[in-house]
Each structure stands twice: as structure tokens, then as C-alpha cells.
Amino acid sequence: MVLCRFLLDTAAASNLSSVHVVGLTANGTHLYHSISTIQKLMVLQYALEGPDPSSGMRPWADISPSDVVMVIDATDTMSQLTSEEFLQRYLDAGAPVFHVSAEVNIWPPPIRNYTHLYDEAGVKSVPLPNKYLNSGCFIGRAMVLKKYVQDAKEFVTTSAMSNSSWLFRQQVNYVDDQGVMSFAYLMGNPYGISLDHESAFFYSLYCATEHLVLSCGAIMYNLTSTKVGILHGNGGEGKARLEDVRGGILGDYKADLEFWFLVDGVVTRPGDVCVDVPPMVVGRPVVQCPPAGSQPEHTYTTRSVAPEDCPARGRDGKPSVPRG
Numbered sequence: 001m002v003l004c005r006f007l008l009d010t011a012a013a014s015n016l017s018s019v020h021v022v023g024l025t026a027n028g029t030h031l032y033h034s035i036s037t038i039q040k041l042m043v044l045q046y047a048l049e050g051p052d053p054s055s056g057m058r059p060w061a062d063i064s065p066s067d068v069v070m071v072i073d074a075t076d077t078m079s080q081l082t083s084e085e086f087l088q089r090y091l092d093a094g095a096p097v098f099h100v101s102a103e104v105n106i107w108p109p110p111i112r113n114y115t116h117l118y119d120e121a122g123v124k125s126v127p128l129p130n131k132y133l134n135s136g137c138f139i140g141r142a143m144v145l146k147k148y149v150q151d152a153k154e155f156v157t158t159s160a161m162s163n164s165s166w167l168f169r170q171q172v173n174y175v176d177d178q179g180v181m182s183f184a185y186l187m188g189n190p191y192g193i194s195l196d197h198e199s200a201f202f203y204s205l206y207c208a209t210e211h212l213v214l215s216c217g218a219i220m221y222n223l224t225s226t227k228v229g230i231l232h233g234n235g236g237e238g239k240a241r242l243e244d245v246r247g248g249i250l251g252d253y254k255a256d257l258e259f260w261f262l263v264d265g266v267v268t269r270p271g272d273v274c275v276d277v278p279p280m281v282v283g284r285p286v287v288q289c290p291p292a293g294s295q296p297e298h299t300y301t302t303r304s305v306a307p308e309d310c311p312a313r314g315r316d317g318k319p320s321v322p323r324g
Contacts, residue, residue: 004274206235
């Protein structure tokens with residue numbers, strides 16, 4: 001299962017605690033490979049605020065309004081930091097209320113009609129290539145994330161929002177969670193969204209134009225000399241690169257069977273969901289750091305292309321809406 005090989009293996013190796021996988025199944029249907037926008041929003045809303053008190057259902061987690069919550073796509077992400085390191089980076093960044101991953105590509109295609117709004121938001125002056133919003137990873141205060149998810153779900157399910165100033169359905173050909181969040185950012189930004197241009201938290205692999213350097217068992221973003229917190233294999237090209245990047249970090253390592261996490265509020269271990277995990281505890285990877293001053297072990301060089309020349313693929317690797 002891709003969830004196990006990428007997120008859970010790297011979370012165990014990096015000592016990322018408090019991992020909570022939500023929406024692993026819905027109505028008995030496995031959601032390992034894809035999930036619709038409305039399913040994603042419903043799962044996030046349930047996780048952040050719990051069920052309707054009259055439903056009799058149990059909450060998945062006890063999240064207070066001021067809690068710091070990080071949300072990432074589960075099946076195409078890898079972690080390199082501990083929870084404590086993520087929290088320290090969050091505080092060092094000024095505790096942004098809603099901080100979102102950035103990438104080199106503008107997605108979905110209808111958003112390209114509003115590129116000028118990115119310029120008005122100050123993105124044009126950003127000296128780094130990851131300029132545009134990617135909704136697959138974000139971190140912030142629970143109360144703000146909850147409000148955004150409530151509003152976005154209302155739009156997707158009813159086509160009418162009380163806060164309709166930031167999203168106009170007739171301008172989008174189809175509902176896409178990244179499109180919804182992009183409009184929230186571009187149309188007045190009522191939720192205080194900021195973008196992680198420096199990749200202090202997240203790095204999007206799709207059509208990336210810069211190098212990732214493997215040094216001492218860690219993937220570094222060489223423009224900022226930052227150890228990337230979450231590597232996100234967004235898009236077909238990004239997913240195709242995940243295995244190579246994982247091999248550089250972990251080799252043949254598989255998750256420690258004693259590593260625990262939550263699945264829809266239930267304490268779970270890799271052996272409960274990862275069918276390919278052997279019935280034994282595999283130790284953490286041993287990394288021999290190179291001598292001081294030596295060259296990095298490997299450089300992951302991507303094609304140096306402009307965003308408009310990226311492969312015309314959707315987030316699942318399938319052909320996207322033709323450009324025109």
C-alpha cells in the first residue's frame with residue numbers, strides 16, 4: 001500500500017508522532033488511491049470539529065480551536081522531521097494561521113485565467129520558483145482551518161456560500177479542492193492564507209525546476225539549504241519520482257511495527273494496514289554522514305522547464321484539461 005511505503009515508513013523513521021490518517025475508508029470503500037473533493041472536505045470537517053452531537057457517532061480527535069494542525073495528502077507524501085521540529089519551524093515562521101504548500105505549476109487549468117491575481121498578491125516578486133498554491137499540504141490554527149473547510153464544503157455541496165465574494169462557480173469548469181483554495185487565496189484572502197515559498201515545511205515534486213540534494217540521509221532544498229519537512233509527489237510526474245526519492249532517504253527500510261498512529265480515531269500499527277510489512281521489527285536506517293566538506297551523495301535533477309511547458313497531466317497522472 002502506498003500509504004505504508006511512503007508516509008508511514010518515513011513518519012516512523014523520522015519520529016513523526018501524532019500521525020492521524022483520516023478517511024481511509026468511506027462506506028466500506030477503500031480510498032487509498034483517490035478521493036473526491038467533497039469526500040475530502042467532509043472527512044476534514046469531521047476530523048476538525050467532530051460529528052453532529054445528535055448523530056451518536058464518536059469524534060476522531062479532540063482538537064481545540066488554538067491547536068496547530070498540519071494536513072497533508074496521505075498516499076503521496078513523505079516526512080523527514082519530528083513533530084517537535086515542525087512545531088518549532090511553525091513558531092519560527094511567526095505562527096501563520098493558514099500556511100499552504102507552494103509549487104511551480106498553476107493548477108487547475110481555470111486558475112490560469114487569474115494569473116494576474118497572483119502578481120497582485122506579491123507572488124511575482126518572490127525570488128524562488130515555488131510561487132503558486134498547492135492544496136495538498138498546509139499547517140495552521142484549527143479554528144481557521146475549520147472555518148475554511150466549512151465554507152468550502154458549503155460551496156461544493158450547495159453552490160451557494162454566505163462568503164461568496166471569493167469564489168464564483170461559473171468561472172470554474174469543475175470542482176477541484178486546489179481550485180477552491182486558490183480562489184480563497186486570490187479573491188481577498190479572508191482566511192489569511194500564506195504560501196510556503198521557501199519550502200520550510202513542504203516541497204512539491206511535480207515539474208519542479210530546481211535540485212533536491214541528498215546529504216547525510218536527508219533531502220535538502222538547495223536554494224534555501226533547508227531539510228524539507230514533507231515531500232509531496234503531486235501530479236503524475238511527482239508520483240513517478242517518489243520511489244527514487246524514498247530510496248535515497250530510506251533504502252529498503254520498512255516501518256517499525258511498534259510505530260503507532262491513528263486511523264479515523266483508532267490506535268493502529270503498520271501490521272494492521274500494511275500487508276507487505278514482514279512479521280518482524282525492522283530497525284531504523286543507519287546513515288553514515290559523509291566527511292566534512294565532501295560532496296553530497298546524489299543530486300535529484302529535474303527537467304528545467306517553465307510551468308507552461310509541464311506535462312499536461314492531472315493530479316492523478318491522467319490527461320488534464322487541454323491548454324488553450
